[in-house]
Amino acid sequence: MAEASTQQVGSHTGRIWLKSYPPGVPAEIAPLAYSSIGAFFDHAVAQHSWRPAFTCMGKSLTFHDLDTHSARIGAWLQSLGLAKGDRVAVMMPNILPNPVIVYGILRAGFTVVNVNPLYTPRELEHQLVDAGAKAIFVLENFSHTVEQVIARTAVKHVVVARMGDMLGLKGVIVNSVVRHVKKLVPAWSLPGHISFRTVLSKGATLPFTRPNVMQGDIAFLQYTGGTTGISKGAALTHANLLSNMAQMALWLETAFQRKPRPESLTFMCALPLYHIFALTVNSLMGLATGGNNILIPNPRDIPAFVKELGKYRTNIFPGLNTLFNALLNNPEFRKLDFSSLILTFGGGMAVQRPVADRWLELTGCPIHEGYGLSETSPVATANRLDTDHFTGTIGMPLPSTEVEIRDEEGHRLPVGEVGEICIRGPQVMAGYWKRPEETAKAIAPDEFFRTGDIGFMNADGLTKIVDRKKDMILVSGFNVFPNEIEEVAVTHPGILECAAIGIADPHSGEAVKLFVVRKDPNLTEEEVKRHCALNLTNYKRPRYVEFRDELPKSNVGKILRKDLRG
Incomplete structure (x- = not known):
């Protein structure tokens, strides 16, 4: 399905949502200008070299730093003799080594397997075995989980990072607190492992070769949460992600109709980077816009998170209903200055109207709801960003995206009728990793992806989810x-x-x-x-x-x- 990356979605007939599009937004994205995320990365670094790209615990990495360090990761991986397309797992929260590693893997021609650090040994083993991962980068806090399963996987190379890595002198204190005060590092033993810092220093002495990565090559194996059965790897190509970035870039521009675009954008990255939402909406869109992502390692610690929020003039804040609700119920959050907030983007679950109303009242910035899945890279639909109106829907399809509501037999239903939401567009995955039967069930012969979500489309082309099939x-x-x-x-x-x-x-x-x-x-x-x-x-x-x-x-x-x- 990689060729779908450049296909146009055809005639505009029946695409009733186009009449609701913001002024100036085209129905289609332009043909992709880059062959891979790595090629796009080079372009972004050239444009934004000395701007901050990621900030965590007060320490920032510029785009130039990100370029230097990720190339060292890539060079070290290439020196191991891995073949192009080999899978490399990343098991860590939102800390500075995370994006350095992910972009290093992609630039070197390998495939990223994002792993939830809180996985149990059973869940981790399934994912590593299913992906056939050859190497893993893990935060030491979770090394004990890797230790329990590694012998039953194909993993031959283990790199262990620490919370304080890349934080300079402050990192020594952070590591001491994490290990000895908070006692967050259970005992572990992984013979033959190498430290993240050693990989960076070794990589600096090794040649980095730009591989010939094509749009149809797999960039990420993004595992579904397993809420509908066994966890499956959505094979996301470079074209899938580049397309979604292009779609979102067109949509994002309309947000600046409400408030002028600042000289540089600051993204709040509270959602974990191993999740498809933050991966694309934060990390990749930060790359696309030259923005700085403020990494929050533990957003569940709401008081600490609110303190961090108070230090930055955040412009773009992606989040979930539960996070917005928790913040609204924190007295210190209500004292913050929200004048710089341009876009609050809600996804991952339904945004509840009472939460949206309270957020708008407090911050002056509406929550704009969008919709997507791991299988759609993720964003498929979104509400208009140039209005304060909360629609209670997931919005309309992004450029080059089609949405149809279909019945059990796969027939398209009329406007207003409830059925399964199906999506076609260049951001739809190539398929489930090594599961042709599951892919055939999920993607119809006409390339529409069956989401398993139930909803209807109204006369304006806005889609309302009523629920998942299984939750009915x-x-x-x-x-x-x-x-x-x-x-x-x-x-x-x-x-x-x-x-x-x-x-x-x-x-x-x-x-x-x-x-x-x-x-x-x-x-x-x-x-x-x-x-x-x-x-x-x-x-x-x-x-x-x-x-x-x-x-x-x-x-x-x-x-x-x-x-x-x-």
């Missing part, structure tokens, strides 16, 4: 969508967060159960039910309410309903 609750033959229940419930001032699932019921087949995290400690089950009864028809109302201190979340902050289902 069937009550007495009626379809009930958890998103709707949750959106109603969180309008109660005593509710901080909630999640709805279906549980077996002898009378109706399934009944709705609502898990609630209280904001008001005195909130009762009866109050929750009464509130829902005011806003939901009878069969949609929660029959059971369970209070929890917290809800299970993925490392990106997405509420995991599957864990609540048990």
